[in-house]
Amino acid sequence: MIIMKKDASQEELENVIAEVRRCGLKTDVSKGAFRTIIGLIGDEKSIPFAYFSSLPGVKEARMVETPYKLISREYSNLWQAEGMTREIKVKDIIIGGDEPVFIAGPCAVESKEALMKIAEGAKMAGAQILRGGVYKPRSSVHSFQGLGSAGKDEATEALSWLKEAGERFEMAVMTEVRGESQADLVAEFVDILQVGSRNMYDQDLLATVARKGKPVMYKRHFGASMEEFLSFAEYIAAEGNKDIILCERGIVPVGKGKSFTRYNLDLAAVPIALKETYLPIMVDPSHATGRRDLIYSMSCAAMAAGANGLMVEVHTNPAEALVDASQMITPPELKELIDTCRQINKLVKKH
Known part of the structure; x- marks a missing residue:
């Protein structure tokens, strides 16, 4: 990074930026109340730091x-200011502020009628953001891939339902972008673009989504270390988009014997991310545990760890869900969870 003097002129700033670009690197300019910092993006081996210090x-x-x-x-x-978390504004919602944010909805958008019922229940329970998958990454090609996999017309219709539900119940909406070709279409309908855990390493997708100029929900891969997780988030920031919402969703269990959860929820990721970065971090206990009977306790634990919010899968009739039925909770259960987590958040903020 290049730290400018407090009294540096705009001409001097532009001259330094030009010199950095002459070396083949891009720049990220951050202006604070008292100083301006130029972050360098690219291979720093070609940078003559002593030369830049003399400019x-x-x-x-x-x-x-x-x-x-x-x-x-x-x-x-x-x-x-030291220790500040970036506040990301989505409509009238602040992610990273003093109040926790709750994202809820079905794993997959199944029908308009079902989505509207779930959205209404999630809103009444206290959720501010509606989630729903239109394009679903699945392990088996024979599994339901989401309505978007049927074609562009079907994807557009499902996305329009999501947008309509958000408008009707005054919620922001979010869905996953599974591939680069979907980014333009999805960005027309939603407020937050999600990069799922399976695509955490997809550099081209990260750059494409970042350039849409909307907040990005960025989920940790189930086999990624924390350093990898944060390093790949840098691909989004390098495109000039720092509205990145980190999301911990569990990592692959280790050791022999039966695993009683879908993944291991790494709650240490929350304070680590808040210490290492200035980005807000949320937790997805649904994918981490894969069990509805554990969602409440793990949500409380995540909030106690300092999470800025939760993403929970909700359905009015979990048994009928086409995807991940075992990890869905009902709107009344969501309300109980949100009420408790808000109380925990107040206690955490006091300390």
């Missing part, structure tokens, strides 16, 4: 040691 208006040129430089605390603490 007019430059206070210091410094190497950021972490591979996730643009989203790191080390970077953000230089241009904003």
